[in-house]
Amino acid sequence: MSEVSVPPAGRKLFVRQSSGLVREVSVTNALFFNAAAFMGTGVAWYATFYTLAFVPIGVAGFTTYGWAAIIVGVAAIFLGLIFASFTSVMPRSGGDYVFTSRFIPKAGPFLGWVESFTLVLASLAIVAFEIPVILRTVQISGLIIGVGTGKYFFEKVNNWYAQNGVITGWPGFVASMVVLALIFWVVIQPTRRLHKIVTALAVVAIGSAVLLFVFGALSIHQADFAANLPKYANGITYSQLVQGAESGGVLGHGVQIFNSLFPFVMGVVLLNYIGFQYSAYIAGEVRGNIRRGVLIAVLGALGVAVLTNSVFVDVLSRKLGVPGQLGWGVMFWSGDPHTPFGQPNTLPLGATIAHPGLWPVWLLVSLGGVISPFVLCPAYIAFMSRVSLAWSLDRQVPEWFGKVNERLGAPINAILTCLGIVGVLMILMNFPLLPDSLAPPEGKLNLVATLWFSIFMAALTWIMPAVNAIVAPFTRKDLMRGAPWRLWLPLFGLIWLAIMAITYWFAGIKPVTDFVGRATGESGLAYYNRTGLSFTIGAFVVAILIYVVQTVRNRRAGVNLAMMYQEIPPE
């Protein structure tokens, strides 16, 4: 075996004048956007996510959430390296679908399909979740103006596109459709304009995060927050928030990593981290030194994710008082009528209460908080359109699904389907069209309540890259021969798989078998419906059904699926 070492300078290739070769891609741009894209709700809402899992959050340096972000982040380094290795030998659009379908013998196309289909559904559910977040953050921006200026109009923001203060019904639906239309408008822009728009939005999103951190760290104090809160929030005191945290079961004492509740928090972090792997896909476009380029794009984006989910949110939350943030958050998620302002504890809102004189700064940040979940949506739609193109070429879906529209240069049918599904989810979220048994208590789809088990829908997305890393060096020996870190891939896969197994066992499977949170007299089916597990199982069933139907169609059309992935002897 010839040895590999660090190259000396000067003895490179002789390249033909008319080579068609292009120069190395700058990955810093990729890093910048990918960091912005998966921040999503983050800039404003990270502190609210502390209590999404309804488990105790304590402080030991970092909060429990912060420690989960760090631990998952460190583990995700292995995932990043796995993706980077794969994309360097198979630089193809389509995400992990491409790898699973090609690396796993026989069952690969099926597993790849189910993995990517459920990821697409999970992503669409996240887009549908982000739209009300965008709307609420607009309301909160109005609240900030109201607090800062005392203008009555801006104190009544909870009635903006809302019914009895809740974004629902026709007002909520119409507002959601406006946001969806804006997303569609962005997605169908010509390439250069699309990139200018998204880059500008990403600059604003990241800029607002930086602004919040700098001004927040310097100017807000818990004492000020506690003193001002009753004045602006109808007499609610800081002590009442802390009491809310205690009665909500989210006030932790210290941080316990090795208990069965910590994986719940890791699950929430994973949800926030969906999207960092998109930065791995740009790695396939890197020329020249792949390892260096990938390390910047993939691990850089991951580093930003860890910093924002730990240092950024914990420093600011401590400035406002962590127990108070926990109480406010759990009151919001549980629909407590005493929730301050009837809104979540976004960091810009908390900062405004603590230091109302700087309301223009907090307003800018809050508007950045409107933009950052918005930026995520076109990125998701673009990614899903590439996956659907890969499906179409592999005949996993009918050809028309991946057909590229000439004028737009994009698979418009796939894009419209994705947006259509989001539209359907918006209808189900705003109108009581579902049976109460399926969507308690009012028959409206509650994506927050189902978020916990929506994590289940992304299970294969998190697990299959580990499986691929373990098997690919053996099942695709020839292909993987030149892959970076080839000898280490099975170990990377095992480490990531172990962490996912622990997370999904404690945060997913065990709560289901233990009926965690089951109400007295609640049947098993009602429990599964309420928590969204039925929805998740249904998604897997639909995926399998589509695969079966498409397989039958392909066979009838004479398409030999076994031929499509057949190995060819190279000698």
Added chain:
Amino acid sequence: MGKRGVRLYVVSDIHASEKAWRKMLNAARMRLYEADVVLYAGDLTGKAMVPVVQTDRGYEAELGGQQRVARSEGELAKLEQDIANLGYYVLHTTHDEIDRLHGDRTALHELFVAHIRARVGEWMRIAAERMEGSGVPIYLIPGNDDPYDIDPVLAASEYCVNADGRVLDIPGNLQVVGSGKSNPTPWRTPREVPDDNFAEELTRLAEEARDPRRTIFLIHCPPHNSGLDTAPLLDADLRPTVSAGDLLRGPVGSTGVRRAIEEFRPLLGLHGHIHESAGETKLGSTLCLNPGSEAAFGILRGHVIDIGSSGVERTFRVEG
């Protein structure tokens, strides 16, 4: 041919990758795809030469940004094979010679031509050896990257048929109209032609065909804005432009090819040229496709197309 008419296996843009060429031949002669005809849509030649220098450590070369050292004949053979599989040419040389070549473009060009002709010639020889008696003809065209120096080598091939600039009968009562040219690129490749001239050339060729509905355009360059020609947009330094975390991409195909297809309306348009733009599309009634290429990674991508009496019956992508 049997019930399903004739089955075509289409490959493109192997760019001197030894592994990919051998895979193509094996796929054809072993009937892995049950193909009756192989059509190769252009770009046979490689883009670079890798200097391999003998030192006191062994044979040294830089490959993929990393230094490789082969300490034995076996390791050297492996290194040479890796270079060839990437689609590059091995240049056994010395440091002094490398320095000289960096300053002598004429000598460098002559070396390239010699290596290119040698590999193409070797490929034609292997094809004749392996495909003899298989009953599967191979029709190929050079692509815009291929210098005209290979044309005599292709003409001398005992098995592969060069369809460039010709209208040929192929099995299945079909005809192929071949062209390996492209519209102008940033690299001023050997076989470029302005779009207007391209359209005229293709129209003149197509007029020799009997029946558009039984004619296949085997044209290396894809039609403009077809989805088969979407490539990274480059800046003045030939660097792909990244924006908002993604590459800026745009159509780079030929308006001349598009015009010719829209006017002549052949049964099928088979293209290559843009490796990352694999796909299928319809221009009017003509199905156009680009199998894409990952030959440098050892992956052979292709397309299988069944043509019956009434036209294209099915297509699907294959890779191995």
